[in-house]
Amino acid sequence: MTSKGQQVIRQWYRQKNWQQFPFQQEMETTYLSGYSGLLNAPTGSGKTFALFLPFLADFINKHPDTYTTQKNNGLLMLWITPLRALTNDIRKAMQEACDEIGLPWNIATRTGDTPAAEKAALKRKLPEVLLTTPESLHLMLAQKEYPKLFNQLQVVVIDEWHELLGTKRGVQVELGLSKLKNLTPALSFGEGVEKQEEKIPLPFGKGWGGVRIWGISATIGNLEQAAEVLLGNDFPPERIKMVRANLDKKLDIRSIIPDNVENYSWAGHIGLKLLPEVMEIVARSKTTLIFTNTRSQSEIWYHAILDNYPEYAGIMAMHHGSLDNELRNWVEQALHAEALKLVVCTSSLDLGVDFRPVDTVVQVGSPKGVARFMQRAGRSGHHPGAVSRAYFVPTHSLELLEGAALKAAIKRGIFESRDPMLLTMDVLIQYMVTLAVSDGFRADELFKEVKSTYAFADITRNEFGQLLDFITSGGKTLAQYDEFLKVEVENGLYKVNSRRVAMRHRLSIGTITSELSIRVKWLSGGSLGTIEESFVSKLKPGNTFWFAGRSLEFIRVKEMTAYVKKSNSTKGIIPSWNGGRMPLSSQLAAVFRDKLDEVAHGIEKDEEVIALKPLFDLQQQLSHLPQSHEFLIESFKSREGHHLLFYPFEGRLVHEGMASLLAYRISKIKPASFSIAMNDYGFELLTDEDIPIEQALEDASFFSIDNLLDDIQHSLNANEMARRRFRDIAHIGGLVFTGYPGQQVKNKHLQASTSLLFEVFSEYEPDNLLVRQAYNEALAFQLEEFRLRAALQRIATQNIILKVIERPTPFAFPIMVDSLGRERLTTETLEERIAKMARSYGAEGVAADDKRRNRKPGIVRKKGF
DNA sequence: GACCTGCTGCGGTTTG
Numbered sequence: 001m002t003s004k005g006q007q008v009i010r011q012w013y014r015q016k017n018w019q020q021f022p023f024q025q026e027m028e029t030t031y032l033s034g035y036s037g038l039l040n041a042p043t044g045s046g047k048t049f050a051l052f053l054p055f056l057a058d059f060i061n062k063h064p065d066t067y068t069t070q071k072n073n074g075l076l077m078l079w080i081t082p083l084r085a086l087t088n089d090i091r092k093a094m095q096e097a098c099d100e101i102g103l104p105w106n107i108a109t110r111t112g113d114t115p116a117a118e119k120a121a122l123k124r125k126l127p128e129v130l131l132t133t134p135e136s137l138h139l140m141l142a143q144k145e146y147p148k149l150f151n152q153l154q155v156v157v158i159d160e161w162h163e164l165l166g167t168k169r170g171v172q173v174e175l176g177l178s179k180l181k182n183l184t185p186a187l188s189f190g191e192g193v194e195k196q197e198e199k200i201p202l203p204f205g206k207g208w209g210g211v212r213i214w215g216i217s218a219t220i221g222n223l224e225q226a227a228e229v230l231l232g233n234d235f236p237p238e239r240i241k242m243v244r245a246n247l248d249k250k251l252d253i254r255s256i257i258p259d260n261v262e263n264y265s266w267a268g269h270i271g272l273k274l275l276p277e278v279m280e281i282v283a284r285s286k287t288t289l290i291f292t293n294t295r296s297q298s299e300i301w302y303h304a305i306l307d308n309y310p311e312y313a314g315i316m317a318m319h320h321g322s323l324d325n326e327l328r329n330w331v332e333q334a335l336h337a338e339a340l341k342l343v344v345c346t347s348s349l350d351l352g353v354d355f356r357p358v359d360t361v362v363q364v365g366s367p368k369g370v371a372r373f374m375q376r377a378g379r380s381g382h383h384p385g386a387v388s389r390a391y392f393v394p395t396h397s398l399e400l401l402e403g404a405a406l407k408a409a410i411k412r413g414i415f416e417s418r419d420p421m422l423l424t425m426d427v428l429i430q431y432m433v434t435l436a437v438s439d440g441f442r443a444d445e446l447f448k449e450v451k452s453t454y455a456f457a458d459i460t461r462n463e464f465g466q467l468l469d470f471i472t473s474g475g476k477t478l479a480q481y482d483e484f485l486k487v488e489v490e491n492g493l494y495k496v497n498s499r500r501v502a503m504r505h506r507l508s509i510g511t512i513t514s515e516l517s518i519r520v521k522w523l524s525g526g527s528l529g530t531i532e533e534s535f536v537s538k539l540k541p542g543n544t545f546w547f548a549g550r551s552l553e554f555i556r557v558k559e560m561t562a563y564v565k566k567s568n569s570t571k572g573i574i575p576s577w578n579g580g581r582m583p584l585s586s587q588l589a590a591v592f593r594d595k596l597d598e599v600a601h602g603i604e605k606d607e608e609v610i611a612l613k614p615l616f617d618l619q620q621q622l623s624h625l626p627q628s629h630e631f632l633i634e635s636f637k638s639r640e641g642h643h644l645l646f647y648p649f650e651g652r653l654v655h656e657g658m659a660s661l662l663a664y665r666i667s668k669i670k671p672a673s674f675s676i677a678m679n680d681y682g683f684e685l686l687t688d689e690d691i692p693i694e695q696a697l698e699d700a701s702f703f704s705i706d707n708l709l710d711d712i713q714h715s716l717n718a719n720e721m722a723r724r725r726f727r728d729i730a731h732i733g734g735l736v737f738t739g740y741p742g743q744q745v746k747n748k749h750l751q752a753s754t755s756l757l758f759e760v761f762s763e764y765e766p767d768n769l770l771v772r773q774a775y776n777e778a779l780a781f782q783l784e785e786f787r788l789r790a791a792l793q794r795i796a797t798q799n800i801i802l803k804v805i806e807r808p809t810p811f812a813f814p815i816m817v818d819s820l821g822r823e824r825l826t827t828e829t830l831e832e833r834i835a836k837m838a839r840s841y842g843a844e845g846v847a848a849d850d851k852r853r854n855r856k857p858g859i860v861r862k863k864g865f
Numbered sequence: 866g867a868c869c870t871g872c873t874g875c876g877g878t879t880t881g
Contacts (some may be wrong), residue, residue: 082874135875169874269870294871321873347872365870372872500880507877514874534868579871724866741877751866 005057
């Protein structure tokens with residue numbers, strides 16, 4: 001028998017003439033039976049309604065006759081998304097559904113144009129459904145009497161959970177949920193459910209009740225774990241269900257293969273040489289997104305298209321994280337309205353509003369991971385039944401093999417995992433103060449709640465005690481500074497009494513820290529976006545630079561704003577920004593090695609491999625093509641010195657660590673100083689003396705993981721890495737105040753104060769939890785210690801093939817070009833040297849990509865003037 | 866403070 005609620009929503013669904021997917025029914029049954037869990041569904045599959053409609057049905061079931069007049073006197077559903085921009089669209093869709101079904105409900109977003117107005121509105125009257133972000137949830141927990149807000153709560157939905165999992169924002173969500181679970185009293189529900197026997201008591205509250213928690217996630221490698229993390233350690237596994245939308249999304253992936261791979265760039269990362277081929281695809285398509293890996297690459301591509309295809313002026317736009325929000329919103333709306341044929345962007349368009357008109361996606365350069373590529377491909381053909389069409393554009397020859405690897409990985413269903421963060425004490429400190437700011441907390445109760453989260457399952461009472469000390473007395477070290485005495489204890493209740501401390505804390509809730517940036521504004525007013533201080537410092541008044549796709553003349557800097565006016569010059573430098581340096585994911589790297597093994601075995605079924613044959617033949621002829629049981633090292637002498645090249649194909653971060661490690665181990669045999677270069681495929685050690693590599697290889701400990709941590713400590717400046725990590729940790733943990741909005745504390749001061757804190761802690765309190773965390777984070781994220789270990793263990797089982805080579809091989813070339821740049825030569829010399837290297841080699845076109853981008857007016861990439 | 870190629874994401878305006 002179908003319940004009243006189900007009847008109502010199904011009828012509504014039919015009216016809309018929407019197609020109903022099988023998983024939506026499964027979701028409905030599961031939800032109405034009272035389970036919590038994870039919904040695994042791709043974007044554009046109607047996943048929002050798959051959860052929202054059963055929730056409505058549940059409510060209607062409770063008020064079958066009066067639901068059309070039934071308002072509720074409190075918050076029933078909390079919907080959390082990582083992207084503020086998503087809340088408005090979802091709100092609209094939900095409101096429309098409620099209106100049409102006849103529920104007199106109010107669907108609201110917490111974040112919006114006027115936070116103050118919204119906050120006031122929330123206080124007056126709670127909406128039935130609230131859409132918000134993890135940060136806003138914590139802001140709510142920082143309000144007096146916050147439990148009142150949640151005492152009617154029935155379900156919390158965490159949308160795009162895969163985006164949050166693996167980040168400190170994810171830990172924030174875990175902590176927030178641990179609180180909500182314990183706030184919501186028993187509820188009765190489930191009247192008229194189809195299968196009564198499936199009704200199960202919920203773990204929180206008494207009897208048939210408690211809050212349900214549902215995550216929505218795209219496909220990742222560790223979905224089961226994602227559900228565990230979301231629900232916490234105290235959630236009985238039998239009450240968790242996974243609902244999978246087995247939708248076969250049609251994907252059409254193609255690599256763009258250069259006409260002559262031998263003459264294609266062997267090195268480089270811009271990929272402009274394939275611009276004509278890309279533009280042919282753009283011309284054939286209705287709307288195309290071109291994804292680039294960096295913001296400056298977006299600017300370069302945009303500029304190059306404007307230069308070479310002026311007819312695109314007006315129907316092309318750019319989108320990346322340093323552009324002004326207004327501009328970005330405009331681009332998104334224009335995409336929606338089918339007013340644009342082409343948008344050049346970075347991952348700022350990975351998520352977001354649905355762009356139906358987009359039918360083609362182009363990825364320039366390595367997407368670095370299978371899941372990211374899938375996500376981007378999915379931006380095209382974004383409606384049920386449509387085909388997602390994506391092209392991969394290699395920026396240098398060898399990268400083309402990644403195209404084959406991507407296709408293979410997708411076919412085999414290999415996706416990256418998102419590893420949840422553990423024991424992030426900075427986030428916990430912030431959360432403790434958050435609770436102290438509102439109603440206060442009791443240590444034992446909070447400890448129990450916190451320990452129920454996945455992130456803090458292993459926290460000890462002693463560690464928790466240290467954190468309590470820290471927020472009340474500044475811990476061992478900072479006790480004499482009033483500034484760190486935030487929380488007071490009254491009869492066992494930890495509470496913030498100072499209004500000033502409370503306000504400052506509310507201002508700094510969140511786990512995202514960012515570089516201080518300089519706003520770019522027209523002299524006439526109007527903002528374009530932001531660039532970094534270091535870039536501005538290179539500019540002199542009158543200089544031209546390209547930003548937001550325009551030629552700008554720099555006038556002056558005043559109060560963190562760079563004023564510009566329009567320039568007619570077609571030449572100008574393009575800013576670069578400091579950002580993350582993502583390595584190739586271990587999954588994609590593994591499939592890449594598989595492909596290489598196929599190549600070494602002469603298997604030529606992929607078009608990419610066939611195209612690359614001349615390159616691989618040359619590699620074989622000059623050196624060797626390693627099979628999966630072999631590890632290739634190339635040794636070679638030049639004027640610069642003695643080069644050693646290693647090819648673990650394990651991503652650049654691992655290579656960086658391994659290079660330092662091996663350099664250190666070699667230097668124990670013979671003291672030498674090395675210079676290091678690396679890319680995602682391998683690394684180079686360069687020294688001006690002979691390297692006793694044979695001797696090093698004879699020793700079984702060369703690639704060993706014994707003494708790994710010790711050797712890493714000796715070979716890398718671990719202190720420096722941890723110090724840099726500590727900067728963010730200190731921000732999140734509230735050790736430094738970044739200033740009131742609009743009047744940020746100067747970066748230099750912050751730098752100095754976090755650095756000082758790090759030193760003080762290291763000296764006087766070596767067991768400090770935040771310092772320990774800084775080292776752990778450096779090890780896990782900067783060095784990818786886990787992967788490094790695995791790579792060393794793999795190499796230890798492989799046959800080492802040491803080849804003495806005459807000239808750089810196709811494998812070596814891109815790494816060595818990287819090292820040329822690193823030596824801070826002028827671009828001209830770099831270009832000459834690349835050309836020389838290429839000539840000495842008989843490969844004419846080798847450096848063409850770099851040449852082109854240096855010669856083209858307007859895409860000059862000289863450093864300085 | 867270091868990177869030189871290097872992503873994304875959220876908050877919040879008043880007190881000492």
